[in-house]
Amino acid sequence: xxxxxxxxxxxxxxxxxxxxxxxxxxxxxxxxxxxxxxxxxxxxxxxxxxxxxxxxxxxxxxxxxxxxxxxxxxxxxxxxxxxxxxxxxxxxxxxxxxxxxxxxxxxxxxxxxxxxxxxxxxxxxxxxxxxxxxxxxxxxxxxxxxxxxxxxxxxxxxxxxxxxxxxxxxxxxxxxxxxxxxxxxxxxxxxxxxxxxxxxxxxxxxxxxxxxxxxxxxxxxxxxxxxxxxxxxxxxxxxxxxxxxxxxxxxxxxxxxxxxxxxxxxxxxxxxxxxxxxxxxxxxxxxxxxxxxxxxxxxxxxxxxxxxxxxxxxxxxxxxxxxxxxxxxxxxxxxxxxxxxxxxxxxxxxxxxxxxxxxxxxxxxxxxxxxxxxxxxxxxxxxxxxxxxxxxxxxxxxxxxxxxxxxxxxxxxxxxxxxxxxxxxxxxxxxxxxxxxxxxxxxxxxxxxxxxxxxxxxxxxxxxxxxxxxxxxxxxxxxxxxxxxxxx
Amino acid sequence: xxxxxxxxxxxxxxxxxxxxxxxxxxxxxxxxxxxxxxxxxxxxxxxxxxxxxxxxxxxxxxxxxxxxxxxxxxxxxxxxxxxxxxxxxxxxxxxxxxxxxxxxxxxxxxxxxxxxxxxxxxxxx
Numbered sequence: 001x002x003x004x005x006x007x008x009x010x011x012x013x014x015x016x017x018x019x020x021x022x023x024x025x026x027x028x029x030x031x032x033x034x035x036x037x038x039x040x041x042x043x044x045x046x047x048x049x050x051x052x053x054x055x056x057x058x059x060x061x062x063x064x065x066x067x068x069x070x071x072x073x074x075x076x077x078x079x080x081x082x083x084x085x086x087x088x089x090x091x092x093x094x095x096x097x098x099x100x101x102x103x104x105x106x107x108x109x110x111x112x113x114x115x116x117x118x119x120x121x122x123x124x125x126x127x128x129x130x131x132x133x134x135x136x137x138x139x140x141x142x143x144x145x146x147x148x149x150x151x152x153x154x155x156x157x158x159x160x161x162x163x164x165x166x167x168x169x170x171x172x173x174x175x176x177x178x179x180x181x182x183x184x185x186x187x188x189x190x191x192x193x194x195x196x197x198x199x200x201x202x203x204x205x206x207x208x209x210x211x212x213x214x215x216x217x218x219x220x221x222x223x224x225x226x227x228x229x230x231x232x233x234x235x236x237x238x239x240x241x242x243x244x245x246x247x248x249x250x251x252x253x254x255x256x257x258x259x260x261x262x263x264x265x266x267x268x269x270x271x272x273x274x275x276x277x278x279x280x281x282x283x284x285x286x287x288x289x290x291x292x293x294x295x296x297x298x299x300x301x302x303x304x305x306x307x308x309x310x311x312x313x314x315x316x317x318x319x320x321x322x323x324x325x326x327x328x329x330x331x332x333x334x335x336x337x338x339x340x341x342x343x344x345x346x347x348x349x350x351x352x353x354x355x356x357x358x359x360x361x362x363x364x365x366x367x368x369x370x371x372x373x374x375x376x377x378x379x380x381x382x383x384x385x386x387x388x389x390x391x392x393x394x395x396x397x398x399x400x401x402x403x404x405x406x407x408x409x410x411x412x413x414x415x416x417x418x419x420x421x422x423x424x425x426x427x428x429x430x431x432x433x434x435x436x437x438x439x440x441x442x443x444x445x446x447x448x449x450x451x452x453x454x455x456x457x458x459x460x461x462x463x464x465x466x467x468x469x470x471x472x473x474x475x476x477x478x479x480x481x482x483x484x485x486x487x488x
Numbered sequence: 489x490x491x492x493x494x495x496x497x498x499x500x501x502x503x504x505x506x507x508x509x510x511x512x513x514x515x516x517x518x519x520x521x522x523x524x525x526x527x528x529x530x531x532x533x534x535x536x537x538x539x540x541x542x543x544x545x546x547x548x549x550x551x552x553x554x555x556x557x558x559x560x561x562x563x564x565x566x567x568x569x570x571x572x573x574x575x576x577x578x579x580x581x582x583x584x585x586x587x588x589x590x591x592x593x594x595x596x597x598x599x600x601x602x603x604x605x606x607x608x609x610x611x612x613x
Contacts, residue, residue: 075580079552086548086588090541090595231552255603258596265592269585276581280573401538471527478534480603 006147009320047263052183053333057139060326062378065295067279078272084238089261094254095400095477111399113467114407129338130365135380137369140327163332167358182329189322190274193303193315233444237385240392243333253481386444390417394452409459417451533606548591
């Protein structure tokens with residue numbers, strides 16, 4: 001691919017991001033603005049921003065790549081990513097908004113009346129965030145290497161630098177505009193090229209190289225256990241993602257939090273049609289990419305391969321821009337939420353502290369990413385979902401719906417989930433390329449129930465520690481706000 | 489925090505600028521809700537909403553499981569095509585999203601209705 005195309009696309013996205021970020025700077029003044037945009041963001045903006053933040057490298061590049069490799073088995077990824085939001089809507093959205101907390105640690109502290117729980121939750125949230133940023137940076141490295149031929153670290157450093165500048169300058173308010181813009185950019189960047197490709201293929205009558213059902217690399221089909229375990233991870237993992245949850249506080253009330261989630265579901269459903277189409281067309285017309293080990297670059301390479309010429313270059317530039325929008329938006333969303341957590345716990349919640357915390361939250365994963373090799377993007381993000389589902393999800397779900405949860409139970413549950421799931425991840429990485437057994441590769445099906453069981457059992461055993469504020473808190477979480485009445 | 493209360497859009501009946509009195513009414517409702525009688529309503533609301541969530545989730549998961557089962561059990565279905573596209577791809581790659589949207593919409597409608605009923609019960613207008 002022409003290297004100028006890649007560099008120009010990245011520069012354009014960075015400049016647009018910075019401009020929108022600085023525009024936001026003029027209207028964010030107080031600490032509240034910096035953290036959660038003072039809760040006055042409109043549902044459509046907010047939903048676009050959630051979509052923009054959620055659709056990461058895994059969705060933009062990884063899903064299509066995985067579909068190219070393993071066909072219909074990989075279709076469970078986009079389904080799970082979307083259905084996770086349904087679970088979020090059903091069990092978390094409105095109560096979490098009504099809790100009035102800024103971050104997940106704020107929520108657990110208020111719910112369980114314990115500083116220790118707060119600290120443990122903060123550690124878990126920061127771990128999840130860092131784990132999640134790393135694949136974004138791997139994606140950036142891949143994109144820079146494929147499209148410009150520059151060394152991979154350039155992509156990682158560039159993403160971290162742009163994110164730091166926007167977050168430090170504007171906080172959540174400017175991030176909201178940036179994210180919303182980036183959702184629509186990502187959608188256009190996938191939709192336009194694939195429509196072009198479909199029309200070109202249909203018009204020229206190019207025969208398919210292979211049928212969609214032909215397996216280009218002979219990857220063994222995933223077993224029933226793996227599919228179920230993956231779905232458990234994605235369905236329950238979304239509930240606990242810190243950058244997703246912090247978004248719900250920007251809704252004015254519980255019912256609007258629900259409405260925002262409904263719009264998000266629509267936006268995600270539309271978006272995921274396109275990676276699926278890329279995967280299907282890639283299987284039929286460009287199975288070579290899978291054999292040469294470039295599956296994750298399918299979305300970036302397909303327009304150039306199937307169209308070519310100046311039109312191909314332009315469409316490639318658009319896809320590259322979309323990919324960088326994906327890295328930038330997810331990373332900045334995570335950095336904002338991590339900075340919120342770190343600055344409240346370490347720096348007393350000042351704006352200055354927030355800026356320092358933002359830099360810390362972006363630079364540490366940069367170090368991790370530069371030391372680790374990249375796996376399949378969708379797969380490594382799937383592991384983060386499994387980790388979240390085994391740690392934050394049980395505490396959040398039980399905290400919202402079960403009066404019996406205690407601080408001891410929450411800590412024991414988070415520790416169990418972190419040790420089991422983290423252990424499985426490390427063991428899987430050590431066993432490496434030979435392929436770990438499926439129960440280690442997809443641990444969610446047993447680590448999530450284990451974390452739930454430990455949380456419930458320990459809470460039962462320490463039932464005298466149920467906080468005295470429980471009645472007032474449960475009332476606040478579940479009863480509609482007042483005095484507003486927004487029924488119709 | 490107080491800043492939030494003032495700036496967030498509120499749909500109080502137009503013409504009434506009675507935030508302070510609305511707030512004291514809210515305080516008295518706090519007290520009512522924390523009484524034993526009020527807690528009966530609150531607990532029943534929580535139970536209803538939880539049951540609603542579980543029912544919608546279970547229904548959705550049933551349909552989700554039914555899709556691959558259908559492909560596996562009906563011979564020839566996975567190989568058939570719709571407008572030139574393989575049927576199993578259309579079902580899993582497109583067909584599931586309307587089910588997600590429909591479940592979400594049903595949930596939101598019913599959850600809002602449950603909350604409206606609760607408001608009527610506690611005499612909130």
